[in-house]
Amino acid sequence: MVNASVNLETHNMLALMLLLFCGILPHSTHATNNTTLLQDQSDDWSMIMEVEVEDPNAADIKQKKLAKVGLDATPCGDILCLNRAKCLMAADKHGPYKCVCQIGFSGTHCEQTNSGFRFPKIEEGGYLKFIFPFGQDLASSALMDINVFHIGFEIKPDLTNGRRLIVYHRSKRDERSFMLNLELGHLVFRFTEPILLPQEADSSNVIDELRHSQPLIASSQWYSVEFGRQTDGRLYLSLNKNIVKGDESKAFKKAWPQRPKSRTRDPKEEDIFIGGHSNLELLRTQDPYFGRYLEENFVGCIQHIYINGEFMDPRRRSFVGDAVEGYGLTDCAHGICDQNRCKNNGTCAIISGSSFECQCPMGTKGLNCQNREELHMLQYTGRSYTEYFGFKGTSQSNMMLLITFKPVSPNGLLLYQGYSHDRRGDFLTVLLVQSHIEVQFDLGSGTANLRSPSVLMMNTWHTVRFWLNGRQGFLVVDNEDQVTTAFSYGPLVQLTLDQHMFIGSHPDADLTSAHLNDYLRKVGGGNVPGFHGCIQQLQLNGQSVDLLRDALRGVNMENCLGHPCARPDTTCMHSSHCRPEGEDFTCVCFLGYVGKKCDTPISTTRLNRPSFGRRSILRYGSPDVITKLNMPHFDIYLDIRLRSTKLRTVTHPNFWNGEQMGRRFQTLLACLTTADDRLLIGIDEQGSTHLFIDRQTVPWFKQIHGSLEEAGSNQTSEKGWEGNDGPKKLVLSVNMWHKMMLKRRGNTYLLFVNGTKIGVERSDRLGYGKLSYNMLSIGNVNANHQGVETKPKRGSFSTQSPDVLFVGFNGCIENLHINGRQLSTAEATSGESIAEC
Template identity: 25%
Template sequence: MAGLGWFVLIFGQLAVLTLAQNPFEEKTTFEAAFQGRCGHGSPCEQLCYELHDGMYECDCRDGYILHKNGYSCAELNSTSPSIGDLGELVEDAESDEQNTDEEDTIEDILYMRGASFTIHLEAPEANSTVANATKLREMSNEIPRAEQRPTSQGPNLEQKLPSTTELVANTEPACSLDCGPAGNCYVEQQLLDDVNVIVDDEDPESASTPREQRDEVAPRRKQGSFRQRCQCPLGRTGDRCQLESEVRSPRFTGSGWLAFPALRAAYKHVQLELEFRPEAWDGVLLLAGERDDLQGDFMALILHHGFIEFMFDCGSGVGTVRSTETVKLNEWNTLSVYRHRWDAWIQLNQEKRVQGRSKGLFSRITFREPLFVGGPGNTTGLEKLPVRSGFKGCVRHLEANEHHYRFPLAPQGDAANGFDVEECTADRCSKVPCSHGGKCLTTGGDTAVCLCPLGYTGDLCETRVDLQVPSFNGSSYLRYPGLADTSLSWLELAVTLKPSAPDGVILYNGHHSDATGDFIALYLSAGHVQFTFDLGTGPATIRSEYPVKLGEWVGVRVSRTGRMASLEVEDYPPQEILAPGAFTQLSLPLNLYLGGAPSPDMYSPKMKSTASFVGCIQTVILNSREVGILAEALGGVNVGNCGHACEARPCGDAECRPLRERFTCRCRPGVPHPCPAPDDYKPLATSPARPNILASRNEKTVPSFTGSESYLHYNDADTMKRIISYRVDINMRFRASSSNGLLLWSGRQSDPQEQKDENDDFLALGLKQGYLTLAYNLGSGEAVLRYNLTRLDDDLWHRVRAVRNEQWASLVVDSGTGVSASSPGQLRQLNTDTGLYIGGAPDIVRTTGGRYTKGIVGCISDLILDTDFSVPLLSPEQSTNTHSCIP
C-alpha cells in the first residue's frame, strides 16, 4: 500500500457527530485524488487521469464503480458492502435518485495530506429531504462547511411569476385575467424596462451610475403605467392563451423559457452547438444544474453586455470562459461549447476558440434539474450569475452531446414545458417546406432557399429533372472523392465550361477541414481564370492573360509537375509559375468540389475569390481520365440543366456526349452502329468555325517520333546541370505503340575506332517488351530497374517519374506502386557528355552500346526536370525526323 501515497477522506453532507452514534446510512460514490502522476507506478486498476497541482485520480469504466480505496473497481450489480466504519460506500436514501444514471450520482471526495475531518449528520428539516451532497467539505478548519439547504424532491416545471408582481402589488389590484388552465396572469409595466435587467452602458441615464451598482442588478423601474398580461404555456398563444400554436424555431420574449429533461451521461463531458439570433445584449441562454437554487453543481450560458459567458461549477468554484467578440445583434450567430472535466472552450461565429478552467480539484457536474433554454426557468439563487433576465431573441438549433433537440412539446418534440415562447418569424426556414430531402438555408434579409439534392429542382425541390449537362446558380455544387495521393507529384486537369458571372470557384480540393494545408483551386476572378495551389510552403497563383467571354464555352487546361504549374486557356500561350519552398508533393484527402462548396469557410484564405460558380460545366478530365460529372458525384445541391441539345436525348438509347454547343453519340454494347445523330452534325475537330482546341494544342506542342533516326537533342547548361551530378528527377508523359524503344538517353562520347568502356557513365529510360526500364551506370557497375507491373505499349498516355538519388533509383507509373534499385560499387555521381537525347538517338546501337536498336514510336510531352524546369520540346537544339502528335 506504500505505492498509494498519502490520502485523507473528507465527506460532506454526512451529518452526525460519529457514525456509531447515528446509524443513518447515506450512499455516495466518489472520486479520489492522489499525489503524483499516472504511469506504471500508479495503483489505478482501470483508468487514470492526471489532475492539476501534481495530483491524479483513478476511475472505472462503464458498469463499474470506484471502490472505497480509491483505485480498484467493483461491478455495479454486485452487492454493496455494509457500512461499519469510515470510508465504506453507503446507500442513498433519497427516493428521487433511484432511477438516475449511476455515473451522474458520483460525488467528489478529496484526499489531501495533513487534512483532518469531522463527520456530522443533521436531521432533515420537516417536509423536505436532505439536500444533495455539496462537494466542498470542511478541511483543516480553513474551508467552511457548506450550508445545508432543502430542495424539492423532483424538478418543478411550473412557471414562477416574475418579481414584478410583488413590486406593483401595492399600487395595482391583483391580476384578474382568465389565462386558461395552464396560463399565468401577472402585471407588467408597459415600458420596455424589465425588473431584473442590466443597465446598458450606452443608456444616458445609467452612464453616471457606478459600474459596481449597475452590476448588482438591483430591481428598479422607471415610472410608467402597468398592464395585465397572460403568460401562455408552450403550444398556446393569444390574449387569453385561447389559440393553439406550433413552435418549430422558438422566439423568447425575455421572460419565457423552455424546459427539457435533465442532461444524461454529461457529468464529465458536454458538447453544445447553438444557433441563435439575439435582440438584446443580455440574457440567460441556457442553464442546467444539480439543484433549483444553484447551490450545487451547475453550468450556464449567459449573454452579458453582448459577450458570451460560459460558467460552470464542479463543486469547488465557478469557472468562466468569455468570448473575445460580441454577438451580432439581430443576426444569426453560431456557438460551440466544449467542456471536459475542468477544461472548457467556446467558439463564437467561427472566431478563435477561447479556453478556460474551473477551480478546485473536483471535475464532475451532477445534472438533476431540467435543461432550461431561453431563461432561468424555475431556478432561484440567480445572484451567482451576472444576468438574471431571460434571453430575448430566437433559437433555431440546439444540440447537446450529439442529441439534436426538437422544440415542440413531447411527444412531437423534446420539450417538457415552457412559457412565453412564440414562433420566430425571423427564421424563414420554418415556413419553407423543402421536398425530396431538400434543406432550407437562410440567405440574409429574412429570406430562405431550398438546397435541392441531385435530380430535383424548383423553389421547394418539387420538380424532378433528367440531368445531362449541369448548370450552377451560385448556391450549387457537386461533391466527389478527393484526389488523395493520386496527384502527389503531378496533376493534369482539363475543364470545359461556360461562365455566366465573372467570379466563382470552378474546382476545389483541400487537405484540412479548417482550410489549412495543401490545396488546389481553379476559379474565376474578375473574368480571369486563376489556378492557385499550395504544397505546404506557400501558395502560387497563375492568372490567365485575358479574361474569358461570359456566355461562351471555353477550354481550360492545368498541368502541375512538382513545384511547376502551367495554365492554358483556349489557344492562348500557357502561363507558368514555380511554387515557393522545397516541398514538391501534393496531398488532398478531403472531398473534391465542383462549382462551389457547402460553405465558403472551407476555402483557403489564400484564394482571390470564394464566390460560387455561375454557369455550366461540360467536361472534367483528371489525370487523363474523363470524370463522369453526374454519374460519379457523391452528392450535390441545386444543380440544374444547362439547356444543351443533349437534354432532348437525340441519341436515343446511345450516350449523348456534349462537345461545346454540339454533341456526338457514343454507342453502347448492343446498339446498332452507327448511332443515330442529327443530319447537320459535324465532328468538332473538322468544324471550320471552331477547330478542336485540344488537337490544335497538341499539334503545336507535342512532338511524335517514328522510331528510326527520330529524336530531339539538348546540350544546354540548364538541361544538363539537372542530368549530371548526384541527383536527377525526371517527370514526363508519353504515348507509345511500339513494345521496344528509347525514351531518354545521356551517356559518354567515344572514338568510333575504340571499343566503348563497359563502365562508362550513362542514363537510359525506355521500353523493353512493353515494360518501362531505367538503366544507369555511375562508373562502378550497371543497375537495371524494370517496372513490370503494367505494360505501356497500349498507345495511351501514361505519366512516368524516374528519380535517381546517388546510387538509389525509383520508378513510378501513373501514380501506381513504386519500384526501386541500387547501383553497385561506391561511385555516386553521373558524368555524361553527350547531352540529352529524347525519343531516340543517332546511330542508336553504337550510342547506347547495343542496349536499344530503335527509338520510341509515339509521342512525348510535359518533360520536367528536378520539378522546376520544363524542357522546351518545341525549341530543341536539334530535331531529326520528328512530327506533330496526332491526338
Template identity: 30%
Template sequence: MAPLTLREFSVYGMFVLMFAAILYGRPPVHAKNFEAAFQGECREDSPCQHLCFDLHDGTFECACKEGFTLSVNGYSCIENSKMKDRINWTNSSIWMENGTSIEDFFDSDDIEKIHSVHTINKGHPESLSHTFDEPHPERNHIQLNLDTLGKDEKKRTHRPISYEHLYDNSAGRSLNSLNVHASEIPSPSKTDNHIDIFQPMNTVVVSTPSVHQIFHSCSDLQCESGGICVSDSKSKHKVRCRCPLQRSGTFCEQAVQAKYPRFREGSYLALPILRDAHKSMQVTLEFRPEANDGLILYSGEKLDLQEDFISITLNKGFIEFRFDCGMGEGILISDQPVVLRSWNTLTIYRDRWDAWMQLNSGSQVQGRSKGLFSRITFRLNLYVGGSPNISLVAERTQAKSSFKGCLRHLAINRQVYDFRPRPKGDAIEGVDIDECSADVCSKVTCLNGGQCVAASPDYGVCLCPLGFIGDQCETAMELIVPLFNGSSYLQYPGLGNTVLSFIELQIVFKPYRPNGVLFYNGYKMDGTGDFISLTLVNGFLEFRFDLGTGVAVIRSEEPLDVGVWHTAFISRTGRDGILEVDEQKRVEGMSPGAFTQLSLPLNMYIGGVHDLRDVARKASITESFTGCIQKVIINGKTLKLVDDALSGINVANCLHSCVEEPCKNGGHCEPRMDYYSCHCHLGYAGNNCEKEVTEMIAEPMFTGASYLHYMDESIVKRIRGNKIDIRFKFRSFGPSGLLLWSGKKEMSTSSDYLALGLHDGYLTFQYNLGSGEVLIVYNSTKLDDGKWHTVRAIRVEQEGSLVVDGGMRATGASPGSLNQLNVNNGLYLGGMDSMVSLSMNKYHSGLVGCLANVTLSTDYHIRLITHATTGINIQPCL
C-alpha cells in the first residue's frame, strides 16, 4: 500500500504522537518517521521491532527505544553507534535538531554523499518537510499552536487525548491506554499560545523508506529466516516475502506458533502421509472460512492427482468432497452453504466406494465412486489449506485458490492433528501460516501476574498464578484444598532418577468429570521417551508407564463415581505395575520390552499439564482434571501441594470444611475425605483445638498423629555419640506405632538413625550407625494391652540391648566398623512429622497411648512438655 505523506497528517495527530513519545520517555527525533505510516493497528504481529504507535486515523508507525535508530527497512532498530554503517547512501537525507552540526556525526567523505539536510523550523510544522542545502544556522524547535485543537480556549485546555495501543514489540506487551489531558502539558515559557515540545538534543536521524513502501523487485526486498521473495498474486508490480512455517511478517521477521492456523492466498500445511485410511476413513473438521472458494484439504497417489485421491473444497460457498479409488471419482456436495466468518463443523465418513458427509446440522449427503476398485492409495503428504502447486491439482479438485480462513480442529480416524512443526507437532512443512488467535488477548487485562492465553481462536482467558483467582486474577486467596477446573495444574520438580526401579504413589481425589489427567511426569517435550501417568478415561482410572520399549496400560475394573472422594494407589517395580482403587480388586500389568528403569527429568504435574501437546502421546492424555485433589504421597513422602509447587495455574479452593479454617488457636486442619481433623499446638486440645490445657501434663497421651519434638542440646548430646541409655514407661492401645526416633533431616538408606517402636504388639529397637542396620525384637510378650510397661534400651558402640519390665534381655549388634550415631534432627517422642518418609517406610503411625518418666544417661529426666520445642495433639493420659 502507498505510504502516507506528512502533509496528510493533521496537526492534532502529530501532537498526539509527539506527546505520547515524551510520556514513554523516548527521544522524539529518534522515533521520527513522520513521512510514512501504515494502515492498521499495533498488535503483537506488527512489523515494528521495538515500539509501535497507533495514530488517530487508523494508521500506525514504528519507532525505537532510546539509544537506537529506525533502520532503512522502516521497522527494525539499530544501535546509534552502528547507525552510520547502515546508511543507504543512494537515498539519504539527514533530519537534525537545529543547533547541531552535521560534522559532529559524519566525516567529509560521508557529507558529500548526503543529498539533503532537514531541520525542524520554529513555528511552522509544515516545514518539517523543507529541504536545506546546509544545516540551518539557527537553533529552532518544533512548536505547536494549540489553536489548531479547538476554538474554545477553556474546552481546549481540558480536551482528553487518548493514545491507545502503545505497543512494545521488543517485550511482546501492549502498554494500553496512555491517556493525557492538554491541561497536563507544561506551561509555555511565553505568554502566547505556543508550547515548546522538543528541547534541543544532539541527535541525528537518517530518513529512510517506509516498511510499507511498494517493493517492485526482489532486489529491493530482503526476506529473513528462510523467507523467499515471490511475486504478489494480486499485483504484477509487487513482490512479497513467502514465509516458512513458524515465521510471519513483511520480512518473515516474526515468530509464529500456529496452534490454530490461519490461511491466506498461497498458504498451505503439509502433514504426514495418511496411514490405515486406504479402505475407510472418518474426517472431522472445524473451520472458519473468510471466502466462498478455496482448497481445504487433499491427498492422493500422484502429484497431479490423476489417479487415487481425496479432496475437500469450497465452491461458491458449498463443500465438495471428491474421492477416486482409481476408476472414477465420486462427488458429494453439501446440502447447505457454509457460514462465512463463523465456525463450521464438517464430518465425512468413507467406507470403500461409499461416502457420507454432513455440514453443521444439515442433512447427511451420500455418494459413491465409480468402478470396481474400493481402496485409495496414498503416497502424497496430506495438504491442508492449499497446495505447493495449486495449478497442478486444480483440474481434479476444481479449486483454483487456497482456502482463506482459520482451522481449529482436524481429526482423521483416531489421529487428532497438532499443527505445530515436528517433533512437537505433526506439520512437516508450511508456507504463510499465521495464528488465528493472535489478537484475542488484545482486550483482556490480567492482574497480579496473570497471563492471557488463547482458549480458542475467538477468546482469551487469564491464567492466574497460585494465590489468585477470578476472570482477571483479581481475587487473592489462601489455597488449602486445590480445585482444578480443566485448565489448571500444579507444577513440581521432576522425579528424575529417584524412581529408576521403584515408585509408589497414593492420591486422594474427587472428580467432577469422568476424564482428565491426575498425575504426569515425562522424559522429553516432544512426547517421546519414558513417562508415568495416572488418568481418568471415561470414568475408568488408567495407570500408564513407558520405560522406553513400550507402554504398560493398567486400567481399573470399574468406573469411578463423580462427585465423591476416592483413594488410588499405584506402584511400579521394574516392568511390573499395580493399581488399587478404593475397594476394587487389585489390577496388575507389565510393560513390554527389556528396559526396567524409569527416568523422569521433566517437571512433574498434578491435576493437569502446561500444554497437552507436550506430553507423551502414548499417555493418551486429552484433557486436564476437573475436581479436587486432597493428598498426594510419593514413596512415603507427603507432597505439600502448595508449598512444594514450583508454580500453578488457575487453582482455586475446593468446597471443604478445611477451607473455612475450623481449627482454632493456630491449629492445622488436615482433610480426611469429606471430614477433617485438627492438629493442635502444645497447650491446646479438643476437636477444633478450642480447649486450653492449663494443667501440667506429666503423662502425655498420643493419638497416632501426635508427637513431641526436642532440639535442646542437653538432650541431643545424650542421643548421639558412641553410647546411649534410655529409660521410660509407656502404655499402648494399638499394635503398631513409633515411640522414639532420632535421625537426620534428609534420610537415605545409609543414614544414621535410632528408633523404638511397636510392630504387631512387639517392641523393637533398631539403629544404623552408617554401616548397616540392626533390629532387636523383644518377643517375650506383646505390649499392646493398654497397661503400663517399663523399658530400658542401651547401646554401647555397635552393641545393643533391650529389657522390658525387668525381664529377659534381648541383644544385637550393628554390622560394619562404624560405632558413632550422627544425627541432626533432634529427638521425637510418640511419633513425628513426615513419618513415612523420614522413617523410610518403617513406620506409618505414631503411638496410640501414653509416655512417662523418660530418662537419658541414667540421670537426665526430660520434662516432657516443658522441654519440648514443638508438639502436636498432646493431651493428658486417660
C-alpha cells in the first residue's frame, strides 16, 4: 500500500481491513528487506499469496512473496503492526504512526523475530515487566514487617524532558506503592503505603518523596542508580554512589504503627514495571497517589537490573530470561563489535550496552590481544576460562575429580560440565561461594548440593576432592577429616555429560544448567562469575589433566606470576619441567640431568642401576624393541629392589561403610599399544605383584569383594589372577633384590617372581594379530610431570576407576633384558627424573 493523503484516509483504512481479512500483508515504503518471521495464531485466518503492488514513488514494480498474517495484526495508520504489536500515535496526532513491538520482535511491522537483548534500549511506548522478587534476605518476618526493598540498575537516558517513568510498583496485597521518575533531568523517588493514623479507625496514605540534586544529561554517559527502603524504614536514593536519605522522622515504621499484613506472598500478584507501564494513560487516572506524576515512559538504555539482590535478565525466551512482558525494546549494544579491533584471532565480546572486551586466545594478552606471552602456569582473571574434553561422552555411576587452586576472590566458578545446551539434563559444577566450596550435580532427576563447612583463606593453596558413587556425592576440602555428603533426588544413578568441561568460568550462561540460576542471580549478574586465582592441578578419575597441553582452547589466560613455576627458565635448568607443589616446586629432570634444579649432568652410559621415584619413567620405543614386543613370543627380564611399598596416602570415602580408603599400585612395567590398551605389572602396598590388562576402549576396573575384575560387556577371556597352574601369591621384601620375568606365549602372558609363577593373563585382543605394541615403559605409565598417569592423547577421562590408581615405582632396577638382549639406560628413547641407585 502506498502512502495516502489525508483525504483518502477512510478509503485506505477500508482497503487495509480488506487485505487483513484476506491474509495479505500490504506493502509499505517502511518495510525492510529482512526475512519475514511471524507468529501464526490461526491457520484458518491466514494465507500466502503472490501479490503485485504498485508504489508510485518506486522506480519499478516488484513481486514479493508475503508471509502469513493472523488475527494478532493491528492496523496502525497506514501500516500494519504484526505479532500483537501496539500502535503508537504521535503526540500531536498528526505525525507518523509507529508499531511498538512486543519483546522478541522487531522491524517496521514487528515482522522479525529476535533472541532478545541483554542490554535493551527502551523506545517511546516501551517498558519491561518482571515478577517482583523478594529475595532470600527478605524472608525473615522482621524484614517483611517493614517491607525492605532494594533496586539498582544503570541507565543512559536519551530524553530527559518532562516526567518520565523509570520504575513503578504497586502491591495488590497491601497497596504499598513506589515509583521512580526522571523529572526535568532529576531523579525523584516516591513511596506510599497504608498506615493507621493515631485515634483513627481507617487507614490513610502518606507519600514520601526523595529528589536527587544531581542532574542527568541525555545520551552523555551511564548513570548508576540505586533506591529502596532500609531496615530502619528510611528511604534512600543513590546516583553514582551519591546517596540521599529520607528524614528519619518520616520513616514509616517509626512514625506510625503499621497495618497488620499477611505473611503469605503470592509472587503472581507482585509485578514491577521498568521503563514505563503497560497502560500509562489509564494509570494516570486510576492511581490516586502517583497518577498526576505520570506523563511518559523512560526513553534510553538500561542494564544490570537488580531487584532485592537478584539479577533480572531482560529477555523472554524458552529457557532464559526473567521478563514476563515487554514492548518497545531495541538493542543498545547494536554495532559495537561491527569493527573488531581484536588482534591475533581475538574475538569481540559485548560486556555492556556501550563497551566490549577482546577475548584473547591462550598465548596472547593486552587490551586488543596485541601482545604475545608464553604460558607456563595458569592464572584465571575472573573473565577467563579454559576448555577440555573432561567427561564428555560418558555416563558413569562412579567418578572422581581433584582440583588444586589458590583463590584471590571469594566467589567464582571453578569447574562446569553439562549435558545439553537447553539448560536441562545432567551437570556437575564446583563453585566458590562466599569462600566456601559448593559442589552441585544432577543425574537427571534432581539436584544435590554439597557445601564445605570451612571457610577458605584467600591467597592460599587448597585442594578439593569430589567422589560420586551412584546418587551419593562426597566432598573433602584440603586435609579435613570431615566428609560432606549428599544425595541427588530421584531414581537415576548415572552422571551423563555430553558438553565440554570448562575451568575458571563459562563463556555463555545461557548454556549452563537452569539449576545455577540462583547462583547467577546473586553473584553473576547474568554472566557466569569467573574464578580469580591460580590453578595448578586437575585430576579426573585418577588421571591428571595437563592444563596447558590438554586445553582445547582458552581465553584471557595469564601466568601465575607469584609462583616459581611461572618462570621455569630461571627455576629449572636444561628445559626441565617445573612441577608446582603448593608454594614450592619440584623440577622434573630429563634423562641425563639431576639435582634440585636439574643443573647436574650425569652419564647415562654409566647408569647401570637407575633409581626411580614417583615421577620417574624410562621409555623404550626403538624399532628393535617394538619388533620384539610384537613377536608371538617374548621374554622380558629385570632385577628390582623396592625402596618402599608404602605410598603417599590419597584417601577417599569407602562407598560401603563411609570410612576412608585408597587403592594404589606402583607401576613396574607397562607395554602400551597404539589404541592405549596396556599390559601392566603393578605392586600393591602389601608388596604383592599383579599382572593387569587395561583396555581403554571399554570401562576399566571395578571393585568386587576386594579384588579387581574387568568391567564392561565386551569382556574377553581374562580371568583376574587365576591361571591353569594356580599362581601363588608372593610378597616382595623391601631393600632386597628380586628377579622379575614377563613371558608372552601367543596371547597368554605369564608373570614370574624369583622363579615362582605369580600371574597368568590371556587376551584375544592385545598384541600379536590384533593390536600392535608401540612402547615399553619402565617405572610409570605415560607419566606426566606430576607423576600421575595421563593419557597420551586428548579425550574423555572415562576409563579409570576412581578407586584404583597407578603411580610411579619407588626403587631401583638393573639387568633389563628383552629376548636375551640387554637394554641399557642410554638406549631409552626418553626419560624423566632418573638418578643413580
